Amino acid sequence: MDQARPGRDILDRALRTSWLAALALAATVAPGRPRDAAAILAGQLLAFLHFISLRKIVKLFTEGRRDPRLALMIAAKVTLVYGGLAALITLGGVRYVPLCAGFALPFLMLFLKSIMLALGAGPASLTARRATETARSLGNAAKPAVFLLLLGVAVLLAFSAPPGVALAGEAAHGAPAAHDAAVTHGAAVAHGGAAVADRDAAVAHGGAAHHNEEGAAELPNWLVILHDFNPGNPLVSWLEKNQVIVFAWIAGLLFLLVSWLAMRKPKMVPGPFQNAIEWMVESMEEVCGGLLGPQIDKHFPLIGALFFYILTINMLGIIPGMKSATSSLDLTLALALITFLYVQFWGIRNLGIVGYLDHLAGSPRDAIGWAMLPVMLPVHVLGELAKPVSLSCRLFGNIFGEDTLIVVFVGATALLIKASLVALAVPPMAGITALFMMLQTLTSIVQALIFSLLATVYLYMMLPHEAHAHEEAHETH
Amino acid sequence: MAGKTPKKVTGWRQVGLLSSIPFILALAPIIGLVIGQQLERRFRTPSWLTYVLCGLGFVAGVRETIKIVKLSQQED
Numbered sequence: 001m002d003q004a005r006p007g008r009d010i011l012d013r014a015l016r017t018s019w020l021a022a023l024a025l026a027a028t029v030a031p032g033r034p035r036d037a038a039a040i041l042a043g044q045l046l047a048f049l050h051f052i053s054l055r056k057i058v059k060l061f062t063e064g065r066r067d068p069r070l071a072l073m074i075a076a077k078v079t080l081v082y083g084g085l086a087a088l089i090t091l092g093g094v095r096y097v098p099l100c101a102g103f104a105l106p107f108l109m110l111f112l113k114s115i116m117l118a119l120g121a122g123p124a125s126l127t128a129r130r131a132t133e134t135a136r137s138l139g140n141a142a143k144p145a146v147f148l149l150l151l152g153v154a155v156l157l158a159f160s161a162p163p164g165v166a167l168a169g170e171a172a173h174g175a176p177a178a179h180d181a182a183v184t185h186g187a188a189v190a191h192g193g194a195a196v197a198d199r200d201a202a203v204a205h206g207g208a209a210h211h212n213e214e215g216a217a218e219l220p221n222w223l224v225i226l227h228d229f230n231p232g233n234p235l236v237s238w239l240e241k242n243q244v245i246v247f248a249w250i251a252g253l254l255f256l257l258v259s260w261l262a263m264r265k266p267k268m269v270p271g272p273f274q275n276a277i278e279w280m281v282e283s284m285e286e287v288c289g290g291l292l293g294p295q296i297d298k299h300f301p302l303i304g305a306l307f308f309y310i311l312t313i314n315m316l317g318i319i320p321g322m323k324s325a326t327s328s329l330d331l332t333l334a335l336a337l338i339t340f341l342y343v344q345f346w347g348i349r350n351l352g353i354v355g356y357l358d359h360l361a362g363s364p365r366d367a368i369g370w371a372m373l374p375v376m377l378p379v380h381v382l383g384e385l386a387k388p389v390s391l392s393c394r395l396f397g398n399i400f401g402e403d404t405l406i407v408v409f410v411g412a413t414a415l416l417i418k419a420s421l422v423a424l425a426v427p428p429m430a431g432i433t434a435l436f437m438m439l440q441t442l443t444s445i446v447q448a449l450i451f452s453l454l455a456t457v458y459l460y461m462m463l464p465h466e467a468h469a470h471e472e473a474h475e476t477h
Numbered sequence: 478m479a480g481k482t483p484k485k486v487t488g489w490r491q492v493g494l495l496s497s498i499p500f501i502l503a504l505a506p507i508i509g510l511v512i513g514q515q516l517e518r519r520f521r522t523p524s525w526l527t528y529v530l531c532g533l534g535f536v537a538g539v540r541e542t543i544k545i546v547k548l549s550q551q552e553d
Contacts, residue, residue, distance in 0.1 A: 287489055378509075378530065382537035383501075385508050390500030450493040457494060457548060 011055065014109040015048060022105050029098070036098040039088070043102020046084050050427070051106055053077035081427065096417060100430065107434050218403055219410065221247070221323040248325040251313040259308075280308075287449070288456040292463075299459060302342055306335065307452035314399060314444030318437060326447075327403045332396040336388035339455045344384075347462040359462075360384075387458050391451060398447050402440045409433045494549040501545070502538040509534025 022044035030037035053073055060070045085103075088094045227240040239246055262277040270278060281304060288303050289296040296303075310326060317324025325331045348356045362369065362376035369376075413429040513527030 291490065375533065375536075378533045379537040379540060382505055382509050382512075382530075382534045383541045386501050386505040386534075386538060386541060389504045389508060390497055393504065394497065394500055449489065450496070453490055453493040454497060457490065461544070461548070 010113045011051065011110065014113045015051060015106055017113070018044060018106040018109040019048070021109065022102055025101070025105075033098075036095060039094040039098035040102035042084075042088055042094065043099040044105055045102075046081050046088075047103045047106045049084070050077065050081045053080070085427065103427065104430060104434070107431070111434070111438060218323070218327070219320075219407055222321040223323075225321075243323060244325045244328040244331055247316060247323045248313065248331055250322075251316050251325065252309065254316070255309055255312045258312075284308075284449075284452070287453065291456055291460050295463065299346075299456075302339075303452050303456055303459075306339065306455055307448050310335065310395070310451055311445060311448035314448060315441070317399065317403065318440055318444070324399050324403060324444075326395055326399040329392065329396045332392035333388075335395070335451070336392035339391065339458065340384075340388035343455070343458050343462050346459060350462075350464055387454075391454055395447055395451055398443055402436070402443055406433060406436055406440070409436060491549045494545050498542050498545055501541045505538030505541065506531050506534035509537070 022040055026037040026040045029040065053076060057070065057073050057077065060067050060073060085099075088099065089096070221243065223236075223240045223243045223246060227236050230236045259277070262274050266274060284304055284307055285296060285300055288300065292299060313326050313331075314324055316322045317327065344356075347359065351359055358364075360377060360380045361373055362380055364370045364373055364376070409429060409432055413433065416429065509530035509532070510527060513522075513530035516522045516530075517524055517527055
């Protein structure tokens with residue numbers, strides 16, 4: 001890779017790969033739906049033009065001199081990309097889904113290439129420090145194949161989007177929709193009379209928003225869709241009602257599966273997968289070990305499990321059709337309670353029951369200390385209780401906020417499509433939604449890290465150690 | 478423990494700790510209030526206890542905040 005301009009190199013590679021993916025997709029779809037195949041290629045062409053002209057514009061803009069070509073390029077970009085989209089939809093009668101799928105391909109490839117830069121086998125890799133050459137070459141061959149496979153599955157799912165999709169905006173108003181018969185699927189989403197709408201609104205995430213029991217809008221997951229198909233099935237109804245538990249279990253099983261796959265045959269010279277897992281575990285242990293010191297070995301199983309479990313749950317929400325169980329306060333509170341009980345358990349175990357009560361009472365050693373006991377005891381207890389509640393509220397708020405943000409933008413895109421403002425609305429809206437999804441990936445990691453780090457800190461505050469003892473003694477005096 | 482500098486590790490911890498201050502400050506009085514209301518409802522305790530617990534919650538929040546700030550300044 002060209003190290004002097006890695007960003008530009010990634011863009012070139014992403015555009016090349018997206019062309020290959022678009023051609024493969026178009027070839028797959030062409031026998032049955034030739035118009036859709038043409039729409040995919042047209043979308044890809046427009047996105048390609050978008051990136052090429054954007055690169056030129058950025059280059060001219062950053063050179064700093066007043067170049068008349070800048071205005072020309074901006075005009076050309078607007079005319080070609082947005083005018084092209086408008087012309088295709090209004091004059092050509094192209095379907096939105098394949099067109100948007102084609103348009104989104106370079107964005108997706110760019111995102112995947114960026115992730116591969118960090119996790120792949122290249123020189124900038126964070127995980128290939130010890131991978132053998134054989135493993136690298138195997139990994140390089142396998143990655144495009146896996147990406148193409150995933151892409152194929154995603155597009156097939158998008159093309160066969162089931163009924164039961166709803167516009168976010170309409171779901172937010174709770175009004176039943178009456179739409180064009182050609183594009184409307186009649187099954188109303190069971191929650192709160194939320195509306196069913198345009199099938200083509202299912203571009204990103206398979207589509208839609210609905211009201212859950214708490215009244216908050218969220219994109220429908222596969223359990224909601226399954227329930228729309230089988231409203232009378234008691235098992236499906238149970239699963240749909242307890243979707244937080246179901247998705248928490250799915251994340252747990254996924255976490256176990258990944259751990260088992262990575263470590264079933266550990267090698268001294270690890271392959272890329274084992275290497276990636278080892279790197280993540282070591283990094284996490286390093287971050288927490290800085291505070292706990294040698295005691296980290298005793299507590300890392302819980303702290304590490306918390307980190308990877310929360311990370312898996314958070315990341316699950318990014319996959320279309322899945323849900324982040326951490327967007328429910330029930331689960332985050334349960335995780336925080338586990339942490340709280342674990343910390344209190346180790347507090348009692350290390351300090352003894354008398355020492356623990358002494359700690360809660362603020363370690364009174366003189367008459368003033370004992371006199372302040374009725375005040376200090378509730379203050380300590382309230383301080384301890386505030387920790388798990390703050391942990392759970394922070395995780396819940398962040399993940400729920402992200403989900404809501406994406407729903408709002410998907411809903412806005414769908415409404416603008418309905419208002420026939422596709423050409424002007426979809427490219428920026430799809431871009432913003434993609435941007436928020438990338439942001440969601442970052443926030444998922446940061447929130448999982450912060451949750452486990454704070455669990456470490458709370459544990460550290462409870463465990464006896466020199467610095468802490470010194471600090472407490474200092475406070476007493 | 479090779480690879481990451483202690484500064485970077487401490488930085489992450491500072492981010493986590495300092496960003497938890499608003500939650501602790503806001504939630505501690507609320508927890509006091511809720512406990513006070515529950516005590517009042519179940520055991521018919523005097524109503525001023527709710528306000529006292531709410532105030533103590535505020536004190537607890539401030540106290541935890543001071544501890545958090547101290548801890549965030551501590552090097553590994």
